[in-house]
Amino acid sequence: MMRRVNAGLFDMDGTLIDSEPYWLEAEIELVKSFGGHWTHEQGLTLVGSGLWDSATALQHAGVDLDQAEIIDRLSASVRTRLEEHIPWRPGAREMIGHLLDHGLPTALVTMSYRKNALTISRAMSAELGREAFAFVVAGDDVEQPKPNPEAYLTAAEALGVDVNHSVAFEDSVFGAAAAYSSGALTIGIPLHIDIPDAYMHSRWETMEHKTLDDIDNEWHRREGSA
Structure with a gap:
């Protein structure tokens, strides 16, 4: 079988790491410090979204800070x-x-800001004993957050690959929608929230025991149904 996939594009929060509980804890603590109340269900509505959108939601919940300060506090806590x-x-x-x-080649494509993205990129590199990602796209690098495809298109361009022959791994609705609309083969790995089938080409429980052959099979399945 001819190999068709030429790059791997990875979301971070919820996909590589189960960090959503950390974000929820940070949100709850911040809202509580301003006398408000923030629930697990409210936190789930923000999974995969841009941090500016999250900051706006927390302002509506009573956090009397500007968006940049909210983002800085959440990011530092996480x-x-x-x-x-x-x-x-x-x-x-x-x-x-x-x-x-x-x-x-691989790229990290996350809506977390660069400091947090580099924390995980460096940790992954240490785990693998080599540079894990040739390029990192973070939330403060793009004009339009997920579900806009800008982050994925930026990553593919930086890697010098055709995004249509790249595979993207995502755990959230916003993230999967961004990857799917970019043209990448989109494999959803839902964790805390489900992903509609319309936003992904395939659904995996995890990446465990999966190989490039599995990815290529998904690519050929997509092309066969196109």
Whole structure:
């Protein structure tokens, strides 16, 4: 079978790491500090969205800070937790190493800001004993957050690959919609929220025990149904 996939594009929060509980804890603490109340259900509505949108939602919940300050506080809180413990998702490290072993470039495509993205990029590189990502697109690098495809298109261009022959891994509705509309083969790995089938080409439980052959099979399945 001819190999068709030429790059791996990875979301971070919820896809490589189960960090959504960290974000929820940070949101609850911040809203509570201003006398408000923030629920788990409210937090789930923000999964995968841009941090500016999250900041606006927290302002509506009573946080009397500007958006930039809210983002800084949330990001710092999550980063502190990540520096204590990184909750890797099953198969995430192995998949990136597997793609690198086969000569495919990889990029991190996240709506977290660069400081947090680099924390995970460096940790992944340390786990693999080599540079994990050739390029990192963070939330403060793009004009339009997910579900806009800008972040994925930017990553593919930086890697010098055709996004239509790239595979993107996502756990959220906003993220999957961004990857799907970019033209990338989109594999959804839902964790805390489900993803409608319309926003992904395939659904995996995790990346554990998956290989490039599995990805190529998904690519050929997509092309066969086009």
